Amino acid sequence: MGGDFAPQAPVAGALLALAELPAPLEIQLVGPTAVIESQLAALVAGEFALLAHVRDRIIIVEAPDVVSMTDKPAAVLRSKPNSSMSVGLRRVAEGHADAFVSAGNTGAQMAASTVLLKLHAGLTRPAIGTIFPTAHQPVLVLDSGANVDCSALELVQFARIGATYAQDLLGRSAPAIGLLSIGEEPEKGNAVVKEAHQLLLQSGLNFIGNVEGRDMATGTCDRGPIDVVVCDGFVGNVLLKFYEALAPTLIGMVASHAGLDRRELRRGLHQLDADEYGGAPLLGVNGVSIISHGKSSPKAIKNAIRVAQRAHDSDMTAHIRRRLAESVPESNIAPPGTAA
Amino acid sequence: MGGDFAPQAPVAGALLALAELPAPLEIQLVGPTAVIESQLAALVAGEFALLAHVRDRIIIVEAPDVVSMTDKPAAVLRSKPNSSMSVGLRRVAEGHADAFVSAGNTGAQMAASTVLLKLHAGLTRPAIGTIFPTAHQPVLVLDSGANVDCSALELVQFARIGATYAQDLLGRSAPAIGLLSIGEEPEKGNAVVKEAHQLLLQSGLNFIGNVEGRDMATGTCDRGPIDVVVCDGFVGNVLLKFYEALAPTLIGMVASHAGLDRRELRRGLHQLDADEYGGAPLLGVNGVSIISHGKSSPKAIKNAIRVAQRAHDSDMTAHIRRRLAESVPESNIAPPGTAA
16 A cells, blocks of 8 residues: 555556566565455456456455555554554564565655564664666665664664675675765765774775765776765765656756657666666565655566565575674674573 | 866966956966966967957966865965965955965865955854756755765854855845755754754745755755755765766766767756856855866866856855854854954
8 A cells, every 4th residue: 555656556566576477476465455456456457457367376465554654654563553564564574475565654664674574683773775877887875765864883784784785686796885975085074984984994895995976876986886885864865866856857858958759768768767676675674675666656666576576585684684693793692592 | 277177277267258258357367477378378379369369367476386186175275375276365365356266176275265265253164055957947055065064053054155145146036945854844854954954944044944855956846946955065065976977977878879969969958067157166255265176177167257256246255244144143243353
């Protein structure tokens, strides 16, 4: 039930995903059963008639409550225990599902994922990782909005998490990690960034130093291609929204200047289309939780489901947990069975 | 002598500016006399022969030292008292020039401007104001890199300074001020931004609330067009460099996709050309100091000189000083003649 175009977009996206992903993969649609059933029936009878054969790989999971965009994120689990958000994430927490995808209230998904799936040992907050298309290759940017005020240690955690994601989902070996700043030199940046720079030098990661705003557009810097850019969630979120609005704005200006068809041009430049990337994983929790844009189209939902599937199949969550455990001094981890 | 293409670009830019701006306006070129004279002679004998008539409105001011991009900003005034930076700004401070323009070391220009021109009463730091072209009208963004860690009070000072600049140089009446954040609601943002939001509500400015990254691309939000965006210099600088690199990147991608000539397209979309805006004023000091990009072309220098001329003619500096003074409780301003 999440997102501006629910239930149509999530249901249609599920049908599209099943058409691309082979059995035995199944999709559980979580929400008010009657609403989902009638939406499914309408799509299969109409626009998606050719996908009728995948209908039997859809399971409906009843969840009568609906989280709205104005619900207070931290209160959703308690106030709406039977929302599609709460029920869906509980399926993952209890092992009845392998991954969760939503285009609903981002704050609520973050809060509920943190409570139900739990953070990895050594982490204080999860991070949202988004993909920025560049002139070179796509770059993973984190955090893109989960944490507005970050400590230097948290930025280092984002780097570890991001390195694993880039390896498992983007296929980058020894991912090159850049720290977003306002100059290449270690002494450039705000207080937190300068401290994080020193910590990253000792992190054992493939840290290539500070990168600047321009390097995020080109995807490369004078030390080579960039795989991961680490920043706090305030800067990351501002940049993400700026990019999302600027790309179509610029394409529109070019189209009208050159007398080209705007839509045709956008289709041609599909690598700039946010729908191609579908969803941003909430990284740092014990389970796959993919955050999709509120404005997600069926295609975006389909691609978010593909991200979820790759995250599960690559065992990303376990890899992140292991990488974080290796980096934490043993004395900081409670032995199994003891209280945290 | 400042910038990657000095002395050619500044000298050529001065000739171009004089051709557009009527007498009695004169330009003082500050640097090693012999170098400037030979550059002037070469340009007037060759490419700029048609501008030979403006040569007598150029005065050369001897300054033998040259500030490099690696010089420590804070030390330049002491270590190189006879650099073009130090000598040029001293001309303004002592009333022998009305404005200063440089494409040299930004940090050095900031530090030297602060020491020689002095900050307005009530200010703790100057700010750099840059123009972002948008789908709507150009928007002034400040701070774009002078201050990496800002307090809420400093963000409010930037808003006051920016409002005056938008009025005097962009011709906006009652400029609409937005505070950059990650959501429209007052409770969205990092700690400093949330505090600044409350202070701005009581500032007497035309504060339209938080704006987001996407609003900086469109130049408007659901509360109307935006004239000024306030942010700290870390975020502002990252965004500025991202934009500067992304616009040509996207135009290049469109050009190669649509089989268009890249240069032709960039010329056509001149509103996206940073050279059109020329220079960013260092705001908050008692005098006009315009910071140009290190990569400034002659055209960019010419436009920076035009920004300087408009700043001087509109009496922007006095207006900013007055607006700041009105906003500071009287007890905070020392009476004339007493020590600060």
